[in-house]
Amino acid sequence: MIKKNIRPTAIALALSVSSAFASECDPGEVVAKLSHVTGGTTHPKVVAANALADRVNKEMNGKLCIEVFPSSTLFGDSKELEALLLGDVQILAPSLSKFGSYTRKYGVFDLPFMFKDMDAAIRFTNSDAGKDLLNAMNNVGFVGLGYWMSGMKYFSANKALALPTDAKGLKFRVQSSDVAKAMIAAMGGSPQPMAFKEVYGALQTGVVDGQENTWSNIYTKKFFEVQDSVTETSHQLLAYLFMTSSEFLDGLTPEVRAQFLKIANEVTQTANQNVKAKELSNRANILKSGGKINVLTAEQRAKWVEAMKPVWKKFENDIGAELIKTAAGA
Numbered sequence: 034m035i036k037k038n039i040r041p042t043a044i045a046l047a048l049s050v051s052s053a054f055a056s057e058c059d060p061g062e063v064v065a066k067l068s069h070v071t072g073g074t075t076h077p078k079v080v081a082a083n084a085l086a087d088r089v090n091k092e093m094n095g096k097l098c099i100e101v102f103p104s105s106t107l108f109g110d111s112k113e114l115e116a117l118l119l120g121d122v123q124i125l126a127p128s129l130s131k132f133g134s135y136t137r138k139y140g141v142f143d144l145p146f147m148f149k150d151m152d153a154a155i156r157f158t159n160s161d162a163g164k165d166l167l168n169a170m171n172n173v174g175f176v177g178l179g180y181w182m183s184g185m186k187y188f189s190a191n192k193a194l195a196l197p198t199d200a201k202g203l204k205f206r207v208q209s210s211d212v213a214k215a216m217i218a219a220m221g222g223s224p225q226p227m228a229f230k231e232v233y234g235a236l237q238t239g240v241v242d243g244q245e246n247t248w249s250n251i252y253t254k255k256f257f258e259v260q261d262s263v264t265e266t267s268h269q270l271l272a273y274l275f276m277t278s279s280e281f282l283d284g285l286t287p288e289v290r291a292q293f294l295k296i297a298n299e300v301t302q303t304a305n306q307n308v309k310a311k312e313l314s315n316r317a318n319i320l321k322s323g324g325k326i327n328v329l330t331a332e333q334r335a336k337w338v339e340a341m342k343p344v345w346k347k348f349e350n351d352i353g354a355e356l357i358k359t360a361a362g363a
């Protein structure tokens with residue numbers, strides 16, 4: 034392990050967060066804190082964030098140093114974007130479903146059954162329209178550096194969900210996305226927006242009956258332990274905006290900025306190539322650990338797609354019909 038790539042070892046956790054993490058960069062280096070909410074060692078975001086820190090801290094030694102704070106240890110969902118604008122953190126990778134107060138356009142990534150699989154989503158993010166969306170919040174001071182894919186999402190609940198009507202009357206935790214809320218309503222369920230770090234407790238205590246997430250989140254956060262089963266719906270994409278602030282980027286010298294952006298781009302390409310394998314191994318980990326997975330028949334799946342169609346219409350004006358068409362054709 035490279036000295037400056039911060040991982041939550043027992044020793045580090047025993048120390049206070051600030052002293053444990055802040056001491057790793059050398060004096061005189063520009064320090065960038067990277068905060069995120071996921072955990073474990075096999076999660077795609079954990080892997081990408083650590084790879085970024087490993088490369089920057091080795092190749093840019095003395096010029097730039099990245100400290101990684103996983104599992105909401107520095108900032109959770111509700112505070113991280115504000116913290117980026119305040120300069121309390123410099124790099125984030127929030128889910129694209131968490132930007133509703135800044136732009137409506139990212140709703141395109143949330144439309145149910147928009148992408149057949151992650152390859153289609155990658156094709157869209159590599160298109161001109163996808164690349165343009167990286168700049169959707171430049172006016173606020175946010176700079177998109179790239180998209181980090183995480184996986185397709187699946188519904189878990191305290192009962193098997195073969196059909197969308199099985200979700201009737203159930204409460205589902207959702208991210209802070211209006212599209213996700215409308216999707217749950219279309220299933221006859223009740224959407225409960227909640228920060229990621231609160232999901233396990235809410236499922237365990239019955240505050241909510243279900244949630245939707247990737248294999249990696251369901252495994253690394255142990256949601257499968259407090260749910261009856263996971264249904265393999267693949268109904269939505271989970272991807273992250275790997276981002277910084279214009280204040281941070283503009284503050285770097287041109288040479289440091291160029292080297293950082295080059296590494297950021299290469300890390301993004303590699304991370305996205307490895308996501309499918311990580312997802313499949315965490316699906317297998319769920320089964321090995323005693324979790325149950327329901328596979329849908331083609332007929333059942335068609336019912337899910339049908340039930341969610343009205344959601345597209347509802348957000349067409351917010352997102353833009355042209356953008357929706359481009360994403361759907363990817």
Ligand code: LMR
Nearest residue numbers: 070071128208229246250
């Ligand atoms: C969630 O809130 O469910 C996810 O966005 C968490 C994450 O970052 O993968």
